[in-house]
Amino acid sequence: MLEAVNEVKETKMRVVIDWSATRLEAALIDGTDAVLDRIGTDDGLKRAAGRHEAVLDEILAPWRRTHGSLHILAAGMVGGRSGWMEMGYVPAPASLADIARAARHVALANGDRLTLIPGLCDPAASPFPDVMRGEEAQLVGHGLDRDAVVVMPGNNGKWARIGGGRIAGFRTFVTGELVALLLAYSGLAGIAVHPEGRDWRAFARGLECAGAPDRHGLLTRLFTARTGWLAGQLAPAEIGDYLRGLLIGWEFIEARNAGLWLPGGTLDIVGDDDRVDDYRRAAEGLGLTARVAPDDTALRGALAIGAESMILA
Amino acid sequence: MLEAVNEVKETKMRVVIDWSATRLEAALIDGTDAVLDRIGTDDGLKRAAGRHEAVLDEILAPWRRTHGSLHILAAGMVGGRSGWMEMGYVPAPASLADIARAARHVALANGDRLTLIPGLCDPAASPFPDVMRGEEAQLVGHGLDRDAVVVMPGNNGKWARIGGGRIAGFRTFVTGELVALLLAYSGLAGIAVHPEGRDWRAFARGLECAGAPDRHGLLTRLFTARTGWLAGQLAPAEIGDYLRGLLIGWEFIEARNAGLWLPGGTLDIVGDDDRVDDYRRAAEGLGLTARVAPDDTALRGALAIGAESMILA
Structure with a gap:
């Protein structure tokens, strides 16, 4: 188990992607968690529909040529119903381990490894469970070790409670x-x-x-x-x-x-x-x-969930 | 004074128009307050901008040929900032006489007479006075003699209080x-x-x-x-x-x-x-x-405000 993790850490650079309907942003991360490089394109999920793997393969090609196969970490819309592969929702209260356990690992044809991070739901919301995709990585990046109320502004922004090392619950505001x-x-x-x-x-x-x-x-x-x-x-x-x-x-x-x-x-x-x-x-x-909080919390969270998911895999 | 009113009542048919951004609806009313005829066109205020009088002249021509010059009653958007002639707002609480006194009478080139009904404002609203245009005619048509709460659904719908024979106040809901x-x-x-x-x-x-x-x-x-x-x-x-x-x-x-x-x-x-x-x-x-309420309350209200404004004129 630990060997597998070490192998990945040693042989693969990590790439955190933020793939929205209209944009694809990628950050290349080295073994010390430093950002080495960034790429941004207008190849959003909509434009890439039906050929997500090919688009990602092409956009990340320069990094792959230099650094070998990549470990790609993806949270948010890419795992939504109109994304690439639909991911489920982990119910709150949820710890880092709960989220990491529900991540999905996909071996891509070019040798890259893709880790899709699940969304989160709050079953206590009424009349339907509330949902987030992407904000769970922000919350993990911000840290679950300290009780807090966290607001994450957005089109469908979230207010979440952190308590007892877990995301205790949250609500969306439009x-x-x-x-x-x-x-x-x-x-x-x-x-x-x-x-x-x-x-x-x-x-x-x-x-x-x-x-x-x-x-x-x-x-x-x-x-x-x-x-x-x-x-x-x-x-x-x-x-x-x-x-x-x-x-x-x-x-x-x-x-x-x-x-x-x-x-x-x-x-x-x-x-x-x-x-x-x-x-x-x-x-x-x-x-x-x-x-x-610093504006790279989503990236830090994706790295943390990715690392934890490898330990648990 | 009364002679002038009688003259109008005897010589002119009344036309109530509802002129919105996209439509012009007109109803021809005889001396017994019965609706004789209706016309509807897509010549809204936007399309008619800069030539409102000519558009109205042409659309009402058939009625004018049959019945002679007309007395046109208009509430609502036509008296708004993006309408034909901007009308002020009568402050609530407001009686029928308060509204009628603030109506504006315009002699049109073709011999028609146009009566523009003012809007209403509620200075008690905070931080800015609330406003209505057109709903005041609905409220008058519905009747101010009985205390009531009246809701008027719409894009910017209104809830109004009727009390002591007046429109006591109102608020808009979007x-x-x-x-x-x-x-x-x-x-x-x-x-x-x-x-x-x-x-x-x-x-x-x-x-x-x-x-x-x-x-x-x-x-x-x-x-x-x-x-x-x-x-x-x-x-x-x-x-x-x-x-x-x-x-x-x-x-x-x-x-x-x-x-x-x-x-x-x-x-x-x-x-x-x-x-x-x-x-x-x-x-x-x-x-x-x-x-x-019956769906012709706005028309009945415009007629009542028009008649009262002739008495007060």
Whole structure:
């Protein structure tokens, strides 16, 4: 068992891929866990449909020529229903070993080894189990050894509880997708103007509207992005960040109502795009201490799950 | 003063128009308030931009040839910022006389008279005044003599309180627009299949999810349309009506939290499309007595506001 692991460690460089619908990002990792090189292409899962193995073979060819056969680690969409090979969901609470045990190892024709990381589900969600794909690698990369509440911003972002060395449970919030839909296709689409930079004052006004102690809910508050413009109090260039502040602020209100945080507490924020800063500002505005994780947590998590799965294999 | 009114009543047939971004609907009304004829065209406000008067002149020409010059009554979008002539907002609480006094009378070149009905605003809404355009005619047509809570389903639907002979206040809910956006452009767009008829069982399941007494909010519950499908418990043909039930049910929850209804109470529903039945089912499912108004309330209201504005003119 240990020999097999050592053999892999010695003979194969590891590649962590992030294969989304529209992009394929790959990182080449050496034996000391350092990133040696990166490749990014527009060969997303959609474009590669029906020929995933050939696309991956070709894109990683330069690394393979230099370093020999590769051990490819993949979490997320690639294992979803519209990905390459559908992976199941490990039920929370789940430890690193639980996730690693459910990983799937595939020997590719070119000699590479592919390890697909499973998704996670939370059977306690009602009326249907909640699901994540990819965020489990973020959580493992962030660390399961310390109890915490972790928010992972995204189109379908997640709030997860870490406790007792396991991912205890999580819930999805569709905030990111709603912001994008409203700005692209709603009645606001013809009004909002998108400035080059961010307008943090407008963002703060949106946060403030979300947190205002009146009795109205999100379906009513969302209309304020329009009434503010009609009243001449929100300029077209302010609408986008006002809406981001409003929806992210409302996500925090919903998360608080669900018992995920209390004022004065600490929130860990894990992600790799601009939204991390949005969530940090929202958290701090609401009296939370925000701890922002390094943006390579997903990669570190995939490596950890891959290594553990080899030990358990 | 009264002579002027009589003159108009005797010499002009009235036309109530509903001019939206994409459609122009007109109804010809005789002296007994009966609808004599109807015309509908695709000459919406967008297409008619810059030549509204000419378009109206041409579309109503057959009626004008038969009946002489017309008195045209128009509420709603035509008086909005992207309409023909921008009308202001009468602040709630507002009586029929308050609305009629703010109407604008325009003599058109062809001898027709145009009466534009103002919108309504609710300055008590925070942080910006809420607004309606067109629904004020629905409310007047429904009647201001009896205290009531009235819901008017729509893309930006309204809940209004009638009290003391006035429209006391109202709030907007963006429910209809969200349903449309989610089904057309979200991650559900590639999954949902739209059946020919309605699936009331799926609608009821959505209502049930909205009303379930857990601590989670809308941003989390919306994801259940996807997790239900992933779990094999929501078929693609059920997603649309599940989502309608979920969002309309959630609108009712928010309206209840805002103090707009109590179980065992009565709700008046005013509208002219399929959504009226959706709201009736939601109301009855939640223990409300639903009173559905005739679908010509907007027309009746425009006539009443027009008549009152002539008296006050």
